[in-house]
Amino acid sequence: MKDGELQVRSHPGDPDPNEVIQNFPAALRHRARIAGPMVRRGWLENGPGPDDRRGRDDYVPMSWTAVLDLLGKELLRVRDGFGPGAIFGGSYGWASAGRFHHAQSQIHRFLNVACGGYVKSVNSYSSGSSQVLVPHIIGEYEDLTKRNVSWDQVAEHSDIVLAFGGMALKNSMVAGGGVSKHVERGAMQRAAERGCAFVLVSPLRADLPDEAQAQWISCAPASDTALMMAIVHTLVVEGLHDRGFLERCTVGWSIFERYLRGETDGQPKDAAWAEPLTGVAAAEIVALARRLAGKRALIVVSHSLQRAEHGEQPVWMGMVLAAALGQIGLPGGGYAYALGAIAYYGRRFNAVPLPTLSQGRNCVRDFIPVARVSDMLLNPGRTYRYNGETRTYPEIKLVYWAGGNPFHHHQDLNRLRKAFARVDTLVVHELAWTATARHADFVLPCTMTLEREDIGGNSNDPLLVPMRSVAPPYGQARDDYEIFADLAERLGAREAFTEGRSVLEWLEHLYQPTRDGLAALGLPAPSFAEFWANEGYELPQQPDDGGNLRAFREDPEGRPLATPSGKLEIYSETIASFGEADCPGHPVWLGAPYQPDETTPYVLVANQPRTRLHSQLDFGGHSAGAKHRGREVARMHPEDAAARGIQDGDIIRLFNSRGACLAAVVLTQDIRRGVIQLPTGAWYDPADRDEDKPLCVHGNPNVLTRDIGTSALAQGCTGQLTTVQVERFDGNLPPIQAYDPPVAGAT
Ligand SMILES: Nc1nc2c(c(=O)[nH]1)N[C@H]1C(S)=C(S)[C@@H](COP(=O)(O)OP(=O)(O)OC[C@H]3O[C@@H](n4cnc5c(=O)[nH]c(N)nc54)[C@H](O)[C@@H]3O)O[C@H]1N2
Ligand SMILES: Nc1nc2c(c(=O)[nH]1)N[C@H]1C(S)=C(S)[C@@H](COP(=O)(O)OP(=O)(O)OC[C@H]3O[C@@H](n4cnc5c(=O)[nH]c(N)nc54)[C@H](O)[C@@H]3O)O[C@H]1N2
Ligand SMILES: [Mo]
Numbered sequence: 001m002k003d004g005e006l007q008v009r010s011h012p013g014d015p016d017p018n019e020v021i022q023n024f025p026a027a028l029r030h031r032a033r034i035a036g037p038m039v040r041r042g043w044l045e046n047g048p049g050p051d052d053r054r055g056r057d058d059y060v061p062m063s064w065t066a067v068l069d070l071l072g073k074e075l076l077r078v079r080d081g082f083g084p085g086a087i088f089g090g091s092y093g094w095a096s097a098g099r100f101h102h103a104q105s106q107i108h109r110f111l112n113v114a115c116g117g118y119v120k121s122v123n124s125y126s127s128g129s130s131q132v133l134v135p136h137i138i139g140e141y142e143d144l145t146k147r148n149v150s151w152d153q154v155a156e157h158s159d160i161v162l163a164f165g166g167m168a169l170k171n172s173m174v175a176g177g178g179v180s181k182h183v184e185r186g187a188m189q190r191a192a193e194r195g196c197a198f199v200l201v202s203p204l205r206a207d208l209p210d211e212a213q214a215q216w217i218s219c220a221p222a223s224d225t226a227l228m229m230a231i232v233h234t235l236v237v238e239g240l241h242d243r244g245f246l247e248r249c250t251v252g253w254s255i256f257e258r259y260l261r262g263e264t265d266g267q268p269k270d271a272a273w274a275e276p277l278t279g280v281a282a283a284e285i286v287a288l289a290r291r292l293a294g295k296r297a298l299i300v301v302s303h304s305l306q307r308a309e310h311g312e313q314p315v316w317m318g319m320v321l322a323a324a325l326g327q328i329g330l331p332g333g334g335y336a337y338a339l340g341a342i343a344y345y346g347r348r349f350n351a352v353p354l355p356t357l358s359q360g361r362n363c364v365r366d367f368i369p370v371a372r373v374s375d376m377l378l379n380p381g382r383t384y385r386y387n388g389e390t391r392t393y394p395e396i397k398l399v400y401w402a403g404g405n406p407f408h409h410h411q412d413l414n415r416l417r418k419a420f421a422r423v424d425t426l427v428v429h430e431l432a433w434t435a436t437a438r439h440a441d442f443v444l445p446c447t448m449t450l451e452r453e454d455i456g457g458n459s460n461d462p463l464l465v466p467m468r469s470v471a472p473p474y475g476q477a478r479d480d481y482e483i484f485a486d487l488a489e490r491l492g493a494r495e496a497f498t499e500g501r502s503v504l505e506w507l508e509h510l511y512q513p514t515r516d517g518l519a520a521l522g523l524p525a526p527s528f529a530e531f532w533a534n535e536g537y538e539l540p541q542q543p544d545d546g547g548n549l550r551a552f553r554e555d556p557e558g559r560p561l562a563t564p565s566g567k568l569e570i571y572s573e574t575i576a577s578f579g580e581a582d583c584p585g586h587p588v589w590l591g592a593p594y595q596p597d598e599t600t601p602y603v604l605v606a607n608q609p610r611t612r613l614h615s616q617l618d619f620g621g622h623s624a625g626a627k628h629r630g631r632e633v634a635r636m637h638p639e640d641a642a643a644r645g646i647q648d649g650d651i652i653r654l655f656n657s658r659g660a661c662l663a664a665v666v667l668t669q670d671i672r673r674g675v676i677q678l679p680t681g682a683w684y685d686p687a688d689r690d691e692d693k694p695l696c697v698h699g700n701p702n703v704l705t706r707d708i709g710t711s712a713l714a715q716g717c718t719g720q721l722t723t724v725q726v727e728r729f730d731g732n733l734p735p736i737q738a739y740d741p742p743v744a745g746a747t
Contacts, residue, residue, distance in 0.1 A: 001470050006450070011463065016182035018173040023612055023620025024450065028471060032432045032619045032739035034445035035475035037067040043441035048074060048397075048424035055417055055439045056689035059743045064476065064486075071442050072490025074425055078398045079115045079491075085364045086397040087111060088377075088423075090121030092370050093404015094614060097178045098454030098467055099355040100506055103403020103429065103446075103480050110484035111400065112360035114493040119394050120362060121370035125409050127303050128371055128716025129311040130337060132387050137316060137569040138335075139548060139562035146460060147547030149298060149336040151187035151346040157332025159295040160197045162288075163214075164224045164314065165302025166207025167340025170610040175343035177354075177458030178465075183347075184340055188212040199288065201227065203605055204635075204677060205670035207302075217288070218672040221603045221721050222594050223278040224305055225313040227285065228321045229589060230274035233260055234289035235324050237270070241293075242326025249556050250323050252571020256586045269589065277592060279672070296333045297325045303341045304607060307720040309593035310582060311710040317587040320570050328568070329546060329553025344460040348541040352517030354457045354464075355510035366394045369715035373410060374707055377419035385712035388578040397424040402446070402480055407435035407684045408615035411719045412707035413700065414659050414693045429480050433741050434615065435684040445477040452479050453503055455511060456536075464514065465536030479503065507532075514539070575713065583713035593721075600656050600723035602640070602676050606701035607720065609679035618683050619739045628664035630736040632682035632699030636726070638667045640674065644726060651729040653695070654678065656722065659703030661696035662729055676726060680719070683738035697734040 001007075006025045010017030027033075038059040042051050051057075062070075078086055089111040095103035111118040123131045127141075134141045154161065172184040189211035192198065198214035200207055203221050208214040219227055235241040236257065246253045262268035271282035271289075278285075301318035305311065319335050327333030339346050368376050369386055372393075380395035399420070410416050413435075420426055420439050428440035431448045451474065454467040481503060488497035501509060508528040518525035521540060531537075551559040560566025564574055576585025594603050608614075612623040627633065631651060638648075646652060648667045653660055654676065663678055671677060678701045686694035696703045705722045709715035 006470065011180045014181050016185045018182060019622055020173055020612055022622040023617035025621060026624070027617040027620040028448070028450055029474065030432070030619050030739070031741065033474045034430055034433055034437065034443060034477065034741070036061050036445060037064055037476065038062065038443040038743065039067060039070065040441045043425070048077070050422050050424070052418075052421040054420050054426065054441070055435070059443065061743060064478070067442065067444070068483075068486050068490060071427065072487055074398070075115060075487070075491060078424070082397050084111070084116040084118055085366055085394055087115060087118040088373075088396045088399045089118030090368070090370060090373070091401045091404050092121055092125065092406075092409065093401075094176060094616070095403030096449045096616070097456050098449055098452075099177070099457060100357055100503070100510060101449070101452055101454050101479060101481060102357065105357040105359055106480045106484055107400060107402040107429075108359040108362070109357065110488060110497060112362050113497045114488040114491040117362040117364035118400070119364055119366045119368065119396065121373070122367050123370050123714070123716065125307070125371060125717040125719070126341075127306065127338065128369065129306040129710040129714035130303070130315045132714035132716070133312045133315055134337070135562065136572045136574055137563060138319060143548045144335075145338050145345055146347075146349065147545075148549055149332060149334060149339060149346065149546070150348065150544045151183050152544055153332040154196070154298065154346070155187040155190040155194070157296055157330075158191055158196045158298045160199065160292060161191070161298045161300060162199045162201065162292065163208060163300040163302070163340075164201045164228075164318065165304045166200050166202045166204070167300060167302070168207045169209045171608055172340050172343045174613050175458050175461065177461070178456050178463075179343040179458065179461050180463035181461070182343065184343070185209055185211055197291070203672040203675040217280055217284065220277070220279045220592070220672070221605060221675060222308050222310075222592060224301075225310075225317045225587065226269070226274045226277040226589050227280060228314065228317040229260060229269035229587075230271045230285045231289045231292070232321055232324045233268065233270045234286050235293060236260065238290070240289070241324040245326035245328070246323060249328070249553065250568040250570050251565045252569060252586060255571045256320065259586065259588065277589075292325055296330060297327050298333055298336055299325070300336045300339045303338050304720045306710065307717050309708065309710060309718050310590045311716055311718065312583050312713055313587050313590065319568060320587055323568055323570065329549045331546065334549060344458060347460040348544055350459055350462060351521065351540040351542050353513045354459055355455050355507070355514055357506075357510060368393070369709065371410070371717035372709065372715055373406065374412070374416050374419035377422050378415075384715070385580065386715050387713060388574070398427070399423050399425070400427045401436060401440075402429035405434050405436050405615050407439070407700075408681060408702070409719075410707070411702055411705040411717065412658050413684055413703050415707050429483060431474075431477065432619070433739070435738070438742060444483055445475060446480050446483065447473045447477045451477065453507060455507055462538040462541055463536055464531075464539055466532050466534070578713065580712040582711040594723050596674060596723055600725050602674060602724050602726060604654065604701060604704060604722050604724045605675055605677045605720065606680055606705060606722070607677065609681040612681055615681045615683060618681055623681075628666075629733065630698070631662055631664040632678060633666050634663040634676055634678040634699065635666050635668050635671050636676045637671050637673045638669065640676075641665065641667050644728065646726070646728050651733060652726050653729040654701075654704060654724045654726050656704055656724050658706065659693050659696070661699050661701065661703050663699035676724065685736060685738035687734045695734075698736055698738050
């Protein structure tokens with residue numbers, strides 16, 4: 001802070017700084033911050049119960065004491081009357097950096113210690129289908145994503161990198177816990193200068209940086225599986241596949257090969273078959289297959305491909321393609337699932353543990369796959385399939401969220417509003433008036449990272465930093481920790497929750513295992529006081545050794561993978577035994593899930609935003625500055641626009657049967673025809689809160705996306721793609737109200 005002004009600079013050691021942090025200065029004291037605790041009027045007047053006024057009700061400011069008394073009683077009512085299994089505390093979301101104030105850890109610890117547990121959620125919106133699939137077919141998920149092919153290996157060893165969904169630099173700007181060195185641009189530049197070829201398969205050219213000098217193959221969204229099959233088909237008929245590797249390191253190739261050749265369904269998956277499905281010329285597919293064979297080839301599949309219906313297929317087929325090329329386990333070769341999607345991939349793990357808050361024990365066994373939240377709330381008692389099991393949705397009375405924004409992350413927001421209307425009570429800790437806060441019964445204002453003491457670090461980045469507070473809390477905001485400590489008191493669990501420690505005492509306590517780890521390695525191990533008084537230091541890191549896949553390749557019998565067969569499973573008996581039509585025993589082409597038709601002729605790509613992290617600090621300067629007339633910017637091809645009478649800079653309305661939103665449009669040749677891109681993260685801003693499907697005037701694509709799982713295997717999030725119609729919006733432009741607090745001047 002300088003003269004009351006916040007200045008934000010990147011870490012001096014960062015070769016490629018990230019501009020997203022420039023959202024902080026304007027955000028710190030923005031009117032969108034929550035000034036004091038509030039309770040929804042309808043809840044105060046009528047008590048707990050389903051209420052469709054959530055999202056359009058008034059708020060009543062209350063003192064902290066009164067609000068915590070009221071909430072304490074409500075938690076006791078639910079815990080003692082229905083049991084902790086009636087509390088949904090999954091509380092999915094990223095929150096913000098810091099090892100102690102990590103909101104998910106705080107809320108889970110609180111619910112475990114003070115309420116006896118909660119219904120949790122499993123997996124993530126990021127990788128909901130791959131997290132379930134990979135253990136069946138490749139083994140340990142973390143090993144595949146974080147110990148496998150590094151950026152250094154790409155820079156030094158890869159001959160050709162074929163990236164499905166790309167490795168956009170906008171995505172590797174961020175990592176949970178923070179990142180001190182952005183190495184991606186430099187690694188791709190070094191590789192390209194050495195002669196490594198990059199091939200981008202994506203509807204958007206910007207998914208690889210200029211430094212990669214990539215060839216762009218613009219494929220139809222959700223058609224990658226067909227393209228991969230046609231490449232493998234070409235390899236097989238030309239005898240270019242690595243039979244030795246397939247024999248030694250995989251199971252089920254012969255079953256898959258019969259399918260590939262069309263012996264089981266009469267349809268060879270050749271390049272001519274793939275051409276109309278992918279929009280990529282057969283000759284181009286054949287040429288690509290030939291270029292890949294016999295080289296140190298790396299296949300990259302981004303998270304985005306599996307965040308769509310049948311999202312398991314491209315992840316599985318990417319492994320099969322890499323196996324057919326025979327490079328898995330070699331430096332810079334094989335299969336790098338999710339490389340570049342976030343800055344914790346392609347790096348090395350720290351060799352000492354990070355400070356970590358214990359979350360205690362959850363006595364409730366029940367869980368949901370994370371993206372099934374609306375389904376759960378709308379259908380208590382209904383059964384569904386997940387990873388080979390038939391499970392039942394629990395009956396939830398109280399939903400508690402801290403450090404996540406379902407009105408950012410979930411699909412079909414108009415359906416989510418109905419789901420939230422069903423519960424007795426919705427509690428939200430937030431630093432700003434997000435749409436989620438505006439639907440809550442209890443709105444508890446929390447501090448942001450700049451206003452509290454913490455330790456910053458991430459297990460794949462060497463830097464460990466003291467995060468000292470630079471500003472006092474906004475209004476009456478308090479740390480999540482303090483809020484939970486005072487609530488725990490009302491439930492007779494203050495001591496169990498706090499263990500008698502202040503925040504700084506917790507930091508010192510959590511720091512100790514890191515210090516012990518350093519000492520055990522014979523390295524300098526600064527005391528907490530020394531650490532806290534300085535600017536942070538670098539932790540030692542583990543070697544870049546290719547992880548389990550390298551070890552397995554070198555000794556398939558002695559170092560088996562953690563799959564049922566110990567090998568890469570091109571055919572999985574386990575998955576086949578589940579009997580799911582939408583995810584059978586080997587990769588299959590299940591048809592194009594996003595077929596444009598007359599009413600919705602365009603495919604919408606709702607990808608990660610360049611100017612912020614999800615919806616966080618959307619009101620900050622960097623994010624707000626990239627908007628046009630206050631709206632989020634969508635991109636479309638000039639020829640598509642001309643056909644609809646749309647010009648560069650126009651405001652457009654995107655719509656389908658689920659909802660509608662406005663956006664500003666930028667026309668570009670760097671997008672596939674028939675595709676429109678609108679990133680996530682603009683705050684949901686309904687023009688008329690009383691409508692069933694109000695127009696979002698700001699550009700949140702999740703009013704358009706479909707709320708359906710990837711398959712009965714994984715039930716992952718499918719938010720990346722949907723189909724829409726588009727038209728020029730000529731009406732009076734409604735004002736943006738997303739950042740206006742529902743109560744004026746209540747500090
Ligand atoms: N259509 C579509 N939807 C998607 C995706 C997509 O590709 N397409 N991607 C999905 C993916 S991969 C993800 S990970 C999700 C992300 O979804 P979320 O992680 O839910 O999104 P964020 O905006 O990061 O939400 C974090 C919230 O925590 C709040 N917060 C920050 N710090 C603190 C704190 O210290 N305490 C508390 N209590 N709150 C805090 C922030 O203000 C913010 O509202 O979105 C998913 N949604
Ligand atoms: N700046 C910034 N970076 C982020 C985030 C953020 O919010 N902001 N979020 C982080 C998080 S939590 C995650 S999980 C990762 C997500 O990582 P990803 O899911 O990989 O990221 P996206 O940007 O959603 O998608 C990457 C690209 O995939 C392409 N794509 C979409 N559909 C298809 C398809 O069917 N086929 C092909 N070939 N390509 C397709 C799109 O053009 C898109 O730009 O990003 C992380 N990085
Ligand atoms: Mo994510």
